[in-house]
Amino acid sequence: MTRKIISAFFALILGATTFAASADAENYKLERYGDIAQVGIPAAGLLLAFAQEDYEGAVQALEGAFWTFGITQAVKYGLDAERPNGGGRSFPSGHTSAASQGAAFIYFRYGPKYGIPAYAAAALVGYSRVENDYHYWHDVAAGMALATGVQYLVTKKGWSMTASPKMGGFNVMGSWKF
Numbered sequence: 001m002t003r004k005i006i007s008a009f010f011a012l013i014l015g016a017t018t019f020a021a022s023a024d025a026e027n028y029k030l031e032r033y034g035d036i037a038q039v040g041i042p043a044a045g046l047l048l049a050f051a052q053e054d055y056e057g058a059v060q061a062l063e064g065a066f067w068t069f070g071i072t073q074a075v076k077y078g079l080d081a082e083r084p085n086g087g088g089r090s091f092p093s094g095h096t097s098a099a100s101q102g103a104a105f106i107y108f109r110y111g112p113k114y115g116i117p118a119y120a121a122a123a124l125v126g127y128s129r130v131e132n133d134y135h136y137w138h139d140v141a142a143g144m145a146l147a148t149g150v151q152y153l154v155t156k157k158g159w160s161m162t163a164s165p166k167m168g169g170f171n172v173m174g175s176w177k178f
Helices: 002-022 027-051 055-079 094-110 112-131 137-155
Strands: 160-164 169-173
Touching: 027 055, 027 094, 027 112, 055 094, 055 137, 094 112, 094 137, 112 137
Parallel strands: none
Antiparallel strands: 160 169
């Protein structure tokens, strides 16, 4: 029973966001979808973890989001690449990395049944960013790859990363699981 409720809830969240984007192809609605789904997909993953009382998974989702955001912003500000619309900090796409982190968490923690629809929703976020001239395709691909890599290390390899502000860096600890 609980599994059916979780499946229905998750399908409702992804279905509603996908419908909102595809119901009208106007750029504004597509842009709004990207703005909402960059938060909605990771939130759906976190809700899925809590619904299954998977507290270890919830911590992994939060840790993956934290490190994905931090690394994405560091690269954005470090490179300050020009956007198609003339703005700055194009590479990598922050919206896409946020959405992809949620999708990667869902995929790695709960499998393809939930993960593939989540990745499809994240890909639509990337499309929205390119279609509205905020990013190039390589910005979107880099955001997706970065988020997937970080979440893979956190979820599948058991890596834990900690920041050390006094030392001016961070520490990565983990164990390889084969």
